[in-house]
Amino acid sequence: MAISPPSQRIWWKEPIPKTELVWIIIAFLWGLVMFFMMIYWHIAGEQNLSNEAYRTTPEAFTEKTQAMVAQYTVRDEVGFPVVAPPPGSDVYLIARLWQFWPILEFKKDQTYRLHISSLDWQHGFSLQPVNINLQIHPGYEMVVTLTPDKAGEYSVVCNEFCGIGHHTMIGKIYVTE
Amino acid sequence: MANAAVFRTCPATGLKIHRPAEALIKANAVTAVVFLAVGGFFGLLVALTRWPAVHLLPADWFYLALTAHGLDVLLVWIIFFEIAILYFASAILLNSRLAAPKLAWVGFALMLAGAVITNVAVLQGGSSVMFTSYVPMKAAPHFYLGVILFAVGALIGCGIFFGTLVIARQERTYKGSIPLVTFGALTAAIIAVFTIASGAIILIPTLLWSIGLVSYIDPLMYKTVWWAMGHSSQQINVSAHVAVWYAIAAIVVGAKPLSEKVSRMAFLMYILFLQLASAHHLLVEPGISSEWKIFNTSYAMYLAVLGSMIHGMTVPGSIEAAQRKKGYTNGLFGWLAKAPWSNPAFAGMFMSLVLFGFLGGISGVVLGTEQINLIMHNTLYVPGHFHATVVAGTTLAFMAVTYLLVPLIFQRELVLKKVAQWQPYVFAVGVSGISLFMMGAGTLGVARRHWDIGFADSLLSFDYPATAFLMMGLNGLAAILAALGGLMYIVVVVGSILFGKRIGEQPAERPAPVPTEAAAVGAYGSAETLSIPGTVVLVGVFFTAFVLYYFVNWKYLSEVWPLQ
Ligand code: HEM
Ligand SMILES: [Cu+2]
Numbered sequence A: 001m002a003i004s005p006p007s008q009r010i011w012w013k014e015p016i017p018k019t020e021l022v023w024i025i026i027a028f029l030w031g032l033v034m035f036f037m038m039i040y041w042h043i044a045g046e047q048n049l050s051n052e053a054y055r056t057t058p059e060a061f062t063e064k065t066q067a068m069v070a071q072y073t074v075r076d077e078v079g080f081p082v083v084a085p086p087p088g089s090d091v092y093l094i095a096r097l098w099q100f101w102p103i104l105e106f107k108k109d110q111t112y113r114l115h116i117s118s119l120d121w122q123h124g125f126s127l128q129p130v131n132i133n134l135q136i137h138p139g140y141e142m143v144v145t146l147t148p149d150k151a152g153e154y155s156v157v158c159n160e161f162c163g164i165g166h167h168t169m170i171g172k173i174y175v176t177e
Numbered sequence B: 001m002a003n004a005a006v007f008r009t010c011p012a013t014g015l016k017i018h019r020p021a022e023a024l025i026k027a028n029a030v031t032a033v034v035f036l037a038v039g040g041f042f043g044l045l046v047a048l049t050r051w052p053a054v055h056l057l058p059a060d061w062f063y064l065a066l067t068a069h070g071l072d073v074l075l076v077w078i079i080f081f082e083i084a085i086l087y088f089a090s091a092i093l094l095n096s097r098l099a100a101p102k103l104a105w106v107g108f109a110l111m112l113a114g115a116v117i118t119n120v121a122v123l124q125g126g127s128s129v130m131f132t133s134y135v136p137m138k139a140a141p142h143f144y145l146g147v148i149l150f151a152v153g154a155l156i157g158c159g160i161f162f163g164t165l166v167i168a169r170q171e172r173t174y175k176g177s178i179p180l181v182t183f184g185a186l187t188a189a190i191i192a193v194f195t196i197a198s199g200a201i202i203l204i205p206t207l208l209w210s211i212g213l214v215s216y217i218d219p220l221m222y223k224t225v226w227w228a229m230g231h232s233s234q235q236i237n238v239s240a241h242v243a244v245w246y247a248i249a250a251i252v253v254g255a256k257p258l259s260e261k262v263s264r265m266a267f268l269m270y271i272l273f274l275q276l277a278s279a280h281h282l283l284v285e286p287g288i289s290s291e292w293k294i295f296n297t298s299y300a301m302y303l304a305v306l307g308s309m310i311h312g313m314t315v316p317g318s319i320e321a322a323q324r325k326k327g328y329t330n331g332l333f334g335w336l337a338k339a340p341w342s343n344p345a346f347a348g349m350f351m352s353l354v355l356f357g358f359l360g361g362i363s364g365v366v367l368g369t370e371q372i373n374l375i376m377h378n379t380l381y382v383p384g385h386f387h388a389t390v391v392a393g394t395t396l397a398f399m400a401v402t403y404l405l406v407p408l409i410f411q412r413e414l415v416l417k418k419v420a421q422w423q424p425y426v427f428a429v430g431v432s433g434i435s436l437f438m439m440g441a442g443t444l445g446v447a448r449r450h451w452d453i454g455f456a457d458s459l460l461s462f463d464y465p466a467t468a469f470l471m472m473g474l475n476g477l478a479a480i481l482a483a484l485g486g487l488m489y490i491v492v493v494v495g496s497i498l499f500g501k502r503i504g505e506q507p508a509e510r511p512a513p514v515p516t517e518a519a520a521v522g523a524y525g526s527a528e529t530l531s532i533p534g535t536v537v538l539v540g541v542f543f544t545a546f547v548l549y550y551f552v553n554w555k556y557l558s559e560v561w562p563l564q
């Protein structure tokens, strides 16, 4: 029994029962399949993180974001600038207590290099209703190259707890035809 | 050997019981249950707040309650109970005295003091930072201090366990190798040492930072080391609850491992493939390479998962073999139908096994897949997953084994037997509900740790789909059921300890007989005696579900915006 010493003192010489052996082999092979699946997706899949990231500071990141806002703002919405940067360009999104700034406007099927960073605590980038989720750290600038493939209005919900205003922290991304 | 008066012989099992060990087991187990009650209550408040139609607590209280919930159940309840299991699996199962009981009490006192201090810090309101306490969000210094004291106490507990193994070996209190259950506990204790070391590496600087002696802690570094603790502590839980499965199967149906070698090897895998820095918590963080993520999740995780998949066959397999040997050989599942379902220890154990595998295991592997994590990270899918592992798996298994500890260690009969009999079912249904509904809401994108998914106070607006709101309501209902199941457990356990009929005892004059049942069974496990077709079918169903669900999620992933 499992609560008493093994009845066979030399238990490590026991033969392995066949059912168990077969299951171990199947489970092991399945582990290999799952391992290669991740690599396969890097080659053939369309949703991968580049892992491109830089060290930054709140000041440096704010400066870059402001430069973009100054250049490409197209209108204003409840106090947020709505920015429509050209396709292919570097786009900056600030996460801070408790807003995402500015509002972005993308063109469908165009590619953008989105840079995100936090000015204070950690935040979460949860793009809804698409459901893409990234972690935002202060001091790190993460770059994701994305290609919105459907037009519409999207929201960025903060899904890392960031204090008492956490549940009010949302941003917007528009995708136009 | 130590003098006989400090031992008694258990009339039911013939085990020789060291009284100081017994007292420590009682103290740790009772404290665990008290914190489960407190933490579970916070869990209910949290769930009722996340039910949009009820929205019980105001925001600040919600985040406070959520912090307290995570700490009290994940840390305090589980680890106190695990210390009780370590003492049981060493001193009691090996018929030995416990090493240094006085020091063990010091460890207990440290853990209790730590738990109380951290709870005070949380309840004072300035430390609603969640149990993960990610920097640069700062809690009060005594929040970290309490956690550190708690960990030191737990480390002492592990030391006592190792010491007891050494004493038992030197004093030859058992023959041959240690029992499988003790081996599982040993696995848990070894992982615990690694865990606590990682915890110290990160929490001590954080404590210094909170009082101003250290100026900066890198948030990514914090998270990497924190999860080296946070993840490996889950590996402790798995080792401990798998050991409990084996123990219950042995005690209740007389199950014998199919093969000692395979089961021990599977435990060993938990140690060998412990994720050194737990990359699956960091899959969508900036600046971590894919190579490292893939290596760390697959080498480390899939081989540990392999360990669990092996136990997932050997535990029900050993039960099937034992039942068939008793003559329950009808069809594929006659052995299962005739299992002691009205015994809460067995029912709880078996549901723990099934739910841990089907809900917790499968969702965990999917969630930990590098790219799939993109569509789940920090959504409610995550708490959905771990309520299946750590509540339906670990907590339910610990509840089940309590029904055996009460007569054995507390020497009391259970009171309210009917309530006890229903308890595992009520709790299992409730917990399955919260797991599934949170996973469902997470699949729809709903954020975890979030007070208001209606975003009433935001400048900008956003609505989750109506189904998400429905899921949160159902989650609230399931939470009430789970809380009821938890309450039933606490009432039965506390009631039995206080008012249960005393079970007579005999002082240990004679050397205690070593449990003999094992000798009567076949030589090599139960392997050569019987085949286990029912278990093979169960495992086949599990595997099919696993493969299908895994690929369905790749399909979901392929539908989101392309990104590189
Ligand atoms: C009555 C039973 C329980 C109910 C109703 C319950 C419910 C919940 C809910 C609704 C959440 C919040 C999810 C969120 O908003 O992010 C949560 C979080 C959590 N629960 Fe439970 N739970 C219960 C028992 C347990 C137990 C027994 C454990 C551990 C053994 C546990 C561990 C946790 C942890 C670690 C968190 C995460 C806290 C955080 O995000 O910081 N729960 N629970
Ligand atoms: Cu935020």
Ligand SMILES: [Cu+2]
Pocket (backbone or CB within 6 Å): A123, A124, A158, A159, A160, A161, A162, A163, A166, A167, A169
């Ligand atoms: Cu937030």
